[in-house]
Amino acid sequence: MTKNINLTINGQHLTVPEDTTIVDAARQIGIEIPTLCHLKDTNEIGVCRVCVVEVKGARNLIPSCITKVTEGMEVMTNSPKAREAREMVMNLILATHPKDCLTCDRNGDCELRTLADKMGIKKVDFGAPVKDLPLDDSNPSIIRDQSKCILCRRCVSVCNEVQKVSAISMINRGIGTTVGTAFDRGLADSPCVFCGQCVNVCPTGALTERYNLREVWDALNDPEKHVVIQTAPAIRVSLGEELGEEPGTIVTKKMVSALRKVGFDKVFDTDFTADLTIMEEGHEFLQRLTENGKLPLLTSCSPGWVNYIETFYPEFLDNVSSCKSPQQMFGAVIKTYYAEKFNIDPATIYTVSAMPCTAKKYEANRPEMNSSGYQDVDAVLTTRELGLLIKEAGIDWKNLEDSQFDEPFGEGTGAGVIFGSSGGVMEAALRTLSEVVTGKELDNLDFKAVRGLEGIKEAELTLGEHKLKVAVANGLGNAQKIMEGLKTKELDYHFVEIMACPGGCIGGGGQPRLSSPETRQKRMEAIYKADLGLPRRKSHENPAVQELYKEFLKKPLGEKSHHLLHTSYTPQDI
């Protein structure tokens, strides 16, 4: 039984359940106490002190984000003492923070700047020198500018507690404290998997993706270049947030119009190669199942996960599907089949992909991703960058008309769409596998056991004569649990889907910032709504995929597929 607690905030009486924090209680009566380091369920440590309030009878000011209400508590959020203290704390944080806001990557969506505005900070006292620390641009995915770090520790918590990668920690002491890797090296020389969850929660410009917008604009403005873009399943339910829409708004058709106006020669849908992935990976699974191959088969769509297993569980690399991710398959197909079919010199094709992901940038830059004879994918933009691209192009988002993706890769099935949410790859595979194995049409396409934001989901089902046990994990902390279970043989599955980010791609590191569980829930619901809205919901029924096999690849796992659509993995030594 939850007890109720009576208290007053700024003289107003209220009753809230025990275990409510002062911040949450205040919000219930319409009082917003500023917070900065606080990140619900992830970083609840009260270190920044921006949220202090006065509590009658308490010796010190109280950090309201981590302090629970008590019976008879009298809270004053706006007493002179509380206000002055908060202002002082903010002043101390701002004292050493760079003031180049106009040209900062976070100009417009900086939490620190917004907070300074909300708190009415008009002047920064203390003549302290601004932090001037070296930039870490050691990798293709994430840029770290520690000069802009305010030591809130959100990134450290996400990396250590949620993702269990622990690439970064607090290092040094006192005024010299920073967030860093072992021996303060670049992320490239750390176990970092470039999932970008740290970037997603950073309140300032200290952590950003490596921007590739400039290269994309250059390609768009080059008359010699044939520029095509593919858009990932998960961004159609999140891009809207960058352009003023509510989380969970499906913006697929507006997005296509916008990208055409930006100047892309072709606008394609990654759903197409998601369907292609199912054809290849589904058959790979059947082969392993019937020919005593290595099981469980682990999915390979999530590049953060691939980096993780290469670094932490290299002994399981033979279990990882040899299928390239849909992004990479797309690049390879564009520069071969598409180039041939439409008589375009592949050397002049520039492939852009819009992804909910920072690790995709790393993946596109892997040296082995060039089986077409060219780099499969030339530039990767995150959902945030895509929003910026549309804004930079001066497109009137609000009044955009709807339009359709270009042929021949504009058609994806519902199975492709659900790749965007945790469990989607598994469900898409099961839809196809069931029909391929039994030769009978499924009555019910919904495999609800593998859906949802829960960290680990399991299901048992029958596939022809085989009884299968499958699992789905999202977030690398949950992946770790699965891998430890497989290591000790306490867990045993036939097929496991793993996505590096919480909730899958809808919670990706390249998605609109601060993907809260509520936001992820809305994006997920939109994904399944989009699935239901499509005429075809099974990958093997995608006519463009069928045509690709007929005209070019011949059959799943065939020689051409093997060369273009499959890859191999390398243990990472850290």
Place this chain on the structure above:
Amino acid sequence: MERCNCRESQLSGILARYDGQDGALLNVLQDAQDLFGYLPEEVLEYISKHLGRPYSEVYGMVSYYAHFNTQPRGRNLVRVCTGTVCHIMGAPQVLARITEELDISIGETTRDGTFTLGSVPCFGACSHAPVIMVNDDIYGRVTPSKVAGILAKYRSQEAGISISSLD
């Protein structure tokens, strides 16, 4: 740990001492530094791996404490207190004299590896200011003129000559 297998067996001995204990990291680091004189990268990597603590966290702890160092040190560590009281009582002059005598600055090691010079914000022995420490020996009320004598003691210990009769 390719360079020296003997380090590995010594480290496993230290780790065995704290087997299964929570919060063993700090103790292990201290013992390892006592053993090797400093904490090189391969030692930290080994500790991280075998204690199951992230490498970044191990480094974070090492970088937090002034007591730990990741660079080789001289055989004798001279530390000068630079706290307020020692400062007033003449620490800067003492430090200047040591610097001159050893021809190194704070953080450096003499070429022959005999001495490393360091500073400490406060030893907590202000009544004896100015204070210096050489290894585990504490010297209070040090004056510039005493510096040469103190250092000579450690030089001759190295040379195997006992000068205790001179005290």
